[in-house]
Amino acid sequence: MNKSRRSFLKVAGLSAFALSSGVAALSSTAQAAATMPGSSYKMGAAALKAKRWAMVIDTRAFKGPEDYQPLIDACHKAHNVPTIKGSNQNIKWFWLDKFDHAFPDDINAYQAAGIKERMFPLLCNHCTNPPCVRVCPTQATYQMHDGIVAMDYHRCIGCRFCMAGCPYGARSFNFMDPRKHLPKEMPNPTFPTRMIGVVEKCTFCAERLAVGQMPACVEAAGGRILFGDLDDPNSDVRHALAENYSIRRKPNLGTQPGVYYLI
Amino acid sequence: MLEKVLTGPRTFYLWLLFLVCVIGACGLVYWQQLQQGLSITGMSRDVSWGLYISQFTYFVGVAASAVMLVLPAYFHHYKKFKRMIIFGEFMAIAAVCMCSLFILVDLGQPQRMLNVMLHPTPNSVMFYDMMVLIGYLTLNAIIGWVTLEAERLDVEPPKWIKPLIYLSIIWAFSIHTVTAFLYAGIPGRHYWLTAIMAARFLSSAFCSGPAILLLLVFIVRRLTGFEPGRDAVKTLTTIITYAMCINVFFYLLEIFTAFYSGIPGHQHPMTFLFGEHAGHVTWVSNWMWAAVIMALGSLVILIPPAWRNGPLLPFALIMLVVASWIDKGLGLLIGGFTPNMFETITDYAPTCMEISVALGVYAIGALVLSLLWKIALGVKREAGHFSD
Amino acid sequence: MYNAKAVIVGAVIFAVLFSSPFWLNFGKDDYKRPDVVLPKNEKECVEPVEYMRAEHMALLNQWRDQALRNEKRVYVSSTGKEWTISLQNTCLKCHNDYANFCEKCHIANSVYPYCWTCHITPEGKK
Numbered sequence: 001m002n003k004s005r006r007s008f009l010k011v012a013g014l015s016a017f018a019l020s021s022g023v024a025a026l027s028s029t030a031q032a033a034a035t036m037p038g039s040s041y042k043m044g045a046a047a048l049k050a051k052r053w054a055m056v057i058d059t060r061a062f063k064g065p066e067d068y069q070p071l072i073d074a075c076h077k078a079h080n081v082p083t084i085k086g087s088n089q090n091i092k093w094f095w096l097d098k099f100d101h102a103f104p105d106d107i108n109a110y111q112a113a114g115i116k117e118r119m120f121p122l123l124c125n126h127c128t129n130p131p132c133v134r135v136c137p138t139q140a141t142y143q144m145h146d147g148i149v150a151m152d153y154h155r156c157i158g159c160r161f162c163m164a165g166c167p168y169g170a171r172s173f174n175f176m177d178p179r180k181h182l183p184k185e186m187p188n189p190t191f192p193t194r195m196i197g198v199v200e201k202c203t204f205c206a207e208r209l210a211v212g213q214m215p216a217c218v219e220a221a222g223g224r225i226l227f228g229d230l231d232d233p234n235s236d237v238r239h240a241l242a243e244n245y246s247i248r249r250k251p252n253l254g255t256q257p258g259v260y261y262l263i
Numbered sequence: 264m265l266e267k268v269l270t271g272p273r274t275f276y277l278w279l280l281f282l283v284c285v286i287g288a289c290g291l292v293y294w295q296q297l298q299q300g301l302s303i304t305g306m307s308r309d310v311s312w313g314l315y316i317s318q319f320t321y322f323v324g325v326a327a328s329a330v331m332l333v334l335p336a337y338f339h340h341y342k343k344f345k346r347m348i349i350f351g352e353f354m355a356i357a358a359v360c361m362c363s364l365f366i367l368v369d370l371g372q373p374q375r376m377l378n379v380m381l382h383p384t385p386n387s388v389m390f391y392d393m394m395v396l397i398g399y400l401t402l403n404a405i406i407g408w409v410t411l412e413a414e415r416l417d418v419e420p421p422k423w424i425k426p427l428i429y430l431s432i433i434w435a436f437s438i439h440t441v442t443a444f445l446y447a448g449i450p451g452r453h454y455w456l457t458a459i460m461a462a463r464f465l466s467s468a469f470c471s472g473p474a475i476l477l478l479l480v481f482i483v484r485r486l487t488g489f490e491p492g493r494d495a496v497k498t499l500t501t502i503i504t505y506a507m508c509i510n511v512f513f514y515l516l517e518i519f520t521a522f523y524s525g526i527p528g529h530q531h532p533m534t535f536l537f538g539e540h541a542g543h544v545t546w547v548s549n550w551m552w553a554a555v556i557m558a559l560g561s562l563v564i565l566i567p568p569a570w571r572n573g574p575l576l577p578f579a580l581i582m583l584v585v586a587s588w589i590d591k592g593l594g595l596l597i598g599g600f601t602p603n604m605f606e607t608i609t610d611y612a613p614t615c616m617e618i619s620v621a622l623g624v625y626a627i628g629a630l631v632l633s634l635l636w637k638i639a640l641g642v643k644r645e646a647g648h649f650s651d
Numbered sequence: 652m653y654n655a656k657a658v659i660v661g662a663v664i665f666a667v668l669f670s671s672p673f674w675l676n677f678g679k680d681d682y683k684r685p686d687v688v689l690p691k692n693e694k695e696c697v698e699p700v701e702y703m704r705a706e707h708m709a710l711l712n713q714w715r716d717q718a719l720r721n722e723k724r725v726y727v728s729s730t731g732k733e734w735t736i737s738l739q740n741t742c743l744k745c746h747n748d749y750a751n752f753c754e755k756c757h758i759a760n761s762v763y764p765y766c767w768t769c770h771i772t773p774e775g776k777k
Contacts, residue, residue, distance in 0.1 A: 036706075038729035040727045043723055088609055131449065135448075137378075137384050137389035139384050142720060150719060157375045157379070159371075160312060160371070161389055166604070169308070169603060169605060174300065189771055190740050192769040196300040196768075
């Protein structure tokens with residue numbers, strides 16, 4: 001090939017690259033300029049605030065799985081969680097399992113029958129050191145200043161690294177379109193559904209806290225689940241933890257779960 | 264040099280046509296996956312990664328293994344590898360393409376893939392994995408092309424390529440180390456939570472990658488008469504033998520730690536993979552035992568020098584590749600996810616559609632490899648470096 | 652030049668294909684602004700209409716990030732009026748005719764945002 005033609009092609013290629021990156025840079029500045037001058041954002045006046053939200057579940061006050069059913073229903077109704085029966089590609093935000101499965105580090109063949117047979121409610125632990133947040137490559141899952149581990153479903157690419165990372169099996173992936181498994185009339189028309197190909201999980205009802213309401217499961221539990229600020233020594237949750245024996249799931253992994261169980 | 268793909272025997276183009284047909288057919292299955300989501304796979308809430316990610320992991324190893332030719336040639340001036348290096352580099356390119364595609368087909372929302380670059384996240388290993396893979400692809404493409412062009416023109420490669428080659432040697436180790444970190448940094452997955460994971464990955468890559476390369480070169484020798492060089496094959500076989508010994512040794516270390524410590528969590532994945540766990544026998548255990556037999560079989564042939572350099576070599580290499588593929592391409596993922604986070608068992612088996620999509624990616628890799636190797640062979644023939 | 656014939660023919664084919672959208676649409680009707688149906692009871696959107704027309708997508712992105720990541724779920728507009736941040740419960744409360752507002756303009760401009768795979772339109776399940 002002719003030498004000058006080759007150098008021409010090189011220069012042309014480099015210029016095309018420079019031009020396209022310049023255009024990309026310009027378009028990102030255009031994004032920033034789109035804010036309306038004089039506008040601003042703030043928290044709602046009724047919003048409940050905490051430094052570190054935490055949950056204390058008094059499992060002694062629940063007689064059996066049927067006692068938990070209204071809580072599960074409230075949660076899944078509030079968030080349009082689909083029911084996918086008979087499939088292990090299902091979605092769970094709030095569900096039940098046996099002691100040995102919920103607390104596999106605490107196995108004891110002679111465990112009291114009352115505990116061995118009891119069902120325990122499981123949900124996202126909203127860890128202080130969440131592995132899911134650590135591994136997410138797009139910050140689609142992130143930790144908020146109040147300790148809630150939240151998700152931005154718009155940004156999730158569905159790589160499922162967070163599902164591998166979560167030691168509590170708290171995350172579900174939308175293997176299929178969730179709307180196929182929801183009734184025609186959405187259970188909660190004021191809340192979105194999710195879409196195919198993204199991961200989802202319990203949000204500690206961040207959208208309810210923002211308008212001054214307690215999480216749906218807490219409200220449905222009628223005092224048997226406490227929810228409050230772990231950083232406030234006078235909060236309900238701190239009193240409950242000070243006065244009762246409590247355990248957490250897999251504490252030896254150092255994730256510092258925010259859900260406590262009174263046994 | 265691109266014109267080298269335009270002249271070839273009929274069989275070559277029939278082979279390309281066959282690959283394109285396979286890619287097309289499997290592409291249709293992928294299109295189905297785009298419509299119906301990953302529900303067409305055997306993955307589940309408890310086993311959330313499957314065949315796609317395990318193939319990704321295996322082929323990162325194949326990509327990294329090119330370094331087993333480049334390192335002796337450039338750090339130890341072992342000249343006899345020079346004729347074969349380009350095939351290793353071009354195989355690395357094909358392997359990295361396959362890795363990227365395996366990640367792509369595994370994503371639930373592939374059209375948002377570039378979010379990884381739009382929102383760079385330094386605390387995620389996936390972010391580094393993307394960067395090292397792109398870097399390795401670029402390095403190998405530049406190095407391969409420039410050195411091959413120099414060979415064609417019968418001149419020394421330009422001086423500026425040397426630092427890039429040295430960088431690519433270190434880079435090869437980094438890609439597989441970072442891939443191991445995807446697994447080894449996750450709390451609560453007993454089978455993966457081991458500091459030796461990166462070392463195991465590298466050792467299995469450095470035996471299986473060169474073994475695949477040698478097998479492919481043997482095929483090319485039969486088809487075209489290209490002679491990689493007797494001594495080069497001998498040396499590479501020795502490297503493969505050492506790497507395989509280390510690979511098996513590392514796995515035995517895992518077994519010792521799990522069973523001598525007696526910690527149930529560490530034992531469960533292994534009892535599950537090799538036998539019965541809580542009354543459950545999985546289909547994978549047959550495969551795992553087959554891997555054990557083939558790994559030992561390959562070592563029996565590879566360790567005695569007379570057998571290693573004899574006619575049994577291809578069989579040993581095939582057994583080695585299959586054994587390492589079962590270990591890394593099946594056992595690693597399935598053992599990592601079962602028993603699951605509740606210490607119960609959710610079985611996983613890839614579905615036909617899932618296997619088809621994976622085959623499509625294999626075919627794309629074969630296509631890239633065929634085209635690149637065709638160029639390399641054409642240049643070798645023209646430059647008179649085709650045989651001794 | 653090598654293969655002059657092939658190169659020239661190739662260049663012509665490329666030029667024709669590349670400019671084909673221009674030729675195919677030559678002489679067709681001009682682009683007409685779609686007649687979107689504006690809310691009947693509300694006169695005022697969160698920001699002036701020109702800004703909303705041009706930047707609503709950027710504003711929605713900002714709303715999303717502020718609400719989800721910073722827990723700031725109230726938008727104070729340039730006129731000082733406060734709005735609850737919610738596509739589904741604030742925007743769609745007034746703009747409740749999805750087919751004649753959002754969709755009409757999006758189709759006319761060949762953009763297909765996937766807001767509605769998650770957010771529920773007033774007609775219910777779409």
